[in-house]
Amino acid sequence: MAQVATQQFLEIDQIKEGVLVMKNNSLRGVISASSLNFALKSEDEQNAIIYQFQSFLNSLDFSIEVVVQSRRLNITGYLEKLKDLEAKQTVELLKIQTGEYRKFIEELIAGGSIMAKNFFVVVPFTAIELPGAATISGLFKKNKKTSAALDEEQFQRAKSQLWQRLEFIAMGLRRCGLQCSPLGTEELINFFWAAYHPAEAEIGYYPEIPPELIK
Numbered sequence: 606m607a608q609v610a611t612q613q614f615l616e617i618d619q620i621k622e623g624v625l626v627m628k629n630n631s632l633r634g635v636i637s638a639s640s641l642n643f644a645l646k647s648e649d650e651q652n653a654i655i656y657q658f659q660s661f662l663n664s665l666d667f668s669i670e671v672v673v674q675s676r677r678l679n680i681t682g683y684l685e686k687l688k689d690l691e692a693k694q695t696v697e698l699l700k701i702q703t704g705e706y707r708k709f710i711e712e713l714i715a716g717g718s719i720m721a722k723n724f725f726v727v728v729p730f731t732a733i734e735l736p737g738a739a740t741i742s743g744l745f746k747k748n749k750k751t752s753a754a755l756d757e758e759q760f761q762r763a764k765s766q767l768w769q770r771l772e773f774i775a776m777g778l779r780r781c782g783l784q785c786s787p788l789g790t791e792e793l794i795n796f797f798w799a800a801y802h803p804a805e806a807e808i809g810y811y812p813e814i815p816p817e818l819i820k
Contacts, residue, residue, distance in 0.1 A: 615797075618754070623789045624764055630755050631731035632763050634771045635672075635793060638724045639784040654781055661777035667770065670727035676799065678719045684710060725796070726785075728774055730767035 618628045625633035643651060687707040694700035713719075755763065771787050778785045788796060798805075 617797075620790055620793050621760070622764065623787060623793065624767060625793065626755065626760070629731075631729060632760075632767045634728045634730075634767050635788045635796065636726045636728065636771060636774055636778070636785050637788055637792075638726055638778055640722065640724060641782055657781045661781060664777065668729060669774065670729075672725040672727060674723045674725065674796070674800065676721050676723070676803065678721050680710070680714065680719065725788075726774055726778070728767065728770050730763055730770060 616627050616629075617625050619626045623634070625635070627633060641654070643654065646654065684707060687703060687710070691700060691703040691707060694703055768787075775785050775787070
């Protein structure tokens with residue numbers, strides 16, 4: 606039985622110039638956003654953040670999609686470095702402290718996996734005049750190519766409108782105290798690679814991307 610490529614199950618047709626081109630000819634941009642330790646904020650700060658976020662959501666006249674990507678961290682290499690550092694310590698007190706710290710980390714991960722969470726905001730743009738226009742849909746659904754590909758002029762025009770939305774979203778998130786930046790082509794490729802190859806991503810392995818694809 607012939608193997609089916611993962612790409613056939615994605616709604617993405619291609620990744621071009623930091624933009625996801627969907628099979629229905631709509632576009633998506635992805636913004637990476639930092640986390641915020643809300644619990645450590647004072648009550649006034651919490652209220653201010655809530656107010657800013659409400660204002661941000663109310664200002665939107667288009668849909669967005671929030672994606673949380675959880676990844677298990679592999680810190681085996683870090684523990685090996687601590688062992689080497691402990692062995693090379695010449696000061697007895699530092700040697701003991703390094704050993705105790707290493708044991709603490711080992712006990713910490715023995716109780717369960719250490720997870721890292723990354724937050725992303727997916728921003729859509731579909732020009733009504735473009736063929737195959739449609740509303741926002743998820744990124745991980747199977748879909749067939751429904752219309753002819755965008756020509757370069759159509760793509761650049763739609764991309765310009767999408768980037769205006771990305772800038773608007775980034776500005777709103779920054780007002781809430783978050784750091785954010787749009788993902789480029791290489792980062793988008795790695796994002797989907799990690800989503801569909803979690804075991805490889807856990808150990809830090811990512812595919813080599815041809816330079817001509819990174820634009």
